[in-house]
Amino acid sequence: MERYAGLFAARTQVMRSSAMRDLMAITARPEVISLAGGLPDTSSFPPESFAAQMTRIAQESSAEALQYGPTEGFDRTKKCIRELMAAEGMEPDPDDVIVTTGGQQAIDLVTKTLVDPGDPVICEGPTYPGAVPVFCSYEADTHQVEMDADGMLVDELEALLDRLEAEGRRPKFIYSVPSFQNPAGVSLSAERRRRLVEIAREREVLVVEDNPYGLLRYEGEPLPPLYQLDGGDYVIYIGTFSKVLSPGIRLGWCVAPPPVMEKIVLGKQAADLCTSTLTQYFVSEYFAEGRWREYIDNLVGIYRSRRDAMLEALERYFPEQAEWTEPGGGLFVWATLPDYIDTGDLLAKALREDVAFVPGSAAYVDGRGSSSMRLNFSGSNEAEISEGIRRIGKVVWEQVALYETITGEHRVAPPHEPDTEEADVLPLRRREQRGKPG
């Protein structure tokens, strides 16, 4: 260790790695029901369609598909991106679009372009766990704004912006997953979307809208993307093919105003020259077939049923002291336990029962979230979900009983009967949210 420690850049001090990541290695064992991943169900993609498209590429465009491509991505890919974005009411100029290696690279490139060490960045609390290491490795001073069932509390956001302004500091951007947020599963309300866009204009702050799940909606009316409301002046948009087609093809994109895009392109050149040409060809072949909507509809049906299975299992197996969100779309439920339970420790116990989840602290930069967990319902079938939640419920229940015994509360908890009390911040019980638009 000593041999290398002296060579590390200062930024590695804030790069997060942990014993917890080592724990996750165990989730790869086949007997473990993992509700930890964010895996789409790629088994529902027809292999014969995959084979046909790849064959066509080999026959018709072999040399091009195996060659380097433009840093900005192919026009043919951008055409597919336009189709997907149009489905949510957006019409970006293709010149403002860059094809990236997954949405993750778009987050990285935007942060690389905008953030100097110490610059404030604002995001939701909890936020996408994959964004945390990005902000950390660029040494951003990350601030997290709490959420309720309607997404980020914009009043708190304004208060935070005031505080930063008083200190003479300008946040570089506000990162948000407004639709079916990862990990919280909630969506920013229409009213707050409008307010957020106004705030961005008034204060000349950029908003980075990350929208992997917008089309995975299980009920309710669609909400307008921030990019649509703003028209692209202050909103940088990040999209991905990962959740509507395949994460394995590593294709995402970013839409940004031209001066920002210019820098992002330079950053992309330094990072990897261009996104995989082969998978870009695959996507354009796939879209040319014209059946992508059908495929998403199919996914929506699968995931809706899995979400229902998870919510039912939570209702049945989690103790009354637990709370959770009811997502109207996306891939995740966010559950919160009494504050004396650390979900990192709970994971160790859960792994002994062959079940895994993501501890909530992964969604915060500051150690908060340690009593929460992210539960994924897209990557397992209904029976696995139900059994997985039963196992987690069992270990949670044991911890609750143990704590009550140690503290002398000696309460015998009744079977779980959810109340209807309104909670201020995340998470809410499923029943409180029922009927709200996703």
Add this chain to the structure above:
Amino acid sequence: MKVTVLAGGRSLERQVSLKSGARVEDALRSLGHEVTQIDPGGDLVSRLKAERPEVVFIALHGPGGEDGTVQGLLEILGIAYTGPGVGACIRCMDKVASKQALRGAGIPTPDWFAFNAQAFQGLGAADALEEIEAQLGFPLVVKPAAQGSSLGVEFAAERSAVPQALVAALSYDDRVLLERYVKGRELAVGILDGEPLPIVEAIPKQEDFFNFEARYEIGRTDYVCPAELSDDETAAVHDVARRTWEVLGVQGFARVDLMLGEAEGHQVLEVNAIPGLTDTSLFPQAAEASGLSFEDLCARIVELALERRRASAPLPG
């Protein structure tokens, strides 16, 4: 020679074990051995029966691999294996058993009390916490009885933090200890065939002292080897480590972790029957500081396993 490396397993330290195992495999290959690797699962015994290695190199960490279970199976199969035998593994993995043995032999170890979850649930052990806290003082350390790494180790700075720390530690094992906190320098002594290696000192870089996760992250803790100690101090620490080894009946290699307390002098915390063997692990570093390359170290460990096998009649597990 035909050598099988066991790495991976089901314990929480699976990842570290895989890294240790991969490094050991490379070293054994470069020594000219015929090496196979097994990630132990339901087919472990049948695979060992089929492969019949001359020696098994156990690079497993944590419960299952380091607690005598695998060692017992290898005894039954009559296959030589590296590291300590069944009894020593059981004594090392169980911190309560090892501390009791040490205290019985007059080797200093911090005061402690041990409980299982059942004691709280069925015997009202919570009512004794006040007396325990009065005796141990604050901060106190709460740790799982059987967990090889720092996982589940909690510090309670005050009374109100104790229940939560207990719940956390009991996530990793059904038994926990509450232990007196020793303020001082943290030392690790690798021992190879009864001979202590140069002492390693772990020095946390920042104020993260109570954050174990941070302390074990690469770059957040400085490791100094050999530790800056006077000749007398070094001799004393080596002596206590050697006595610890003898009392627990360890064979092969192991690592003794201890504190050099500001007030209490040296206090043995625990013994790792199969210390980490990764690029960043302390035991190989200590071996290197004594002039032993990783290949030499692995060769010696294998040799010791074969010697022991030859010297002892097969024992029931």
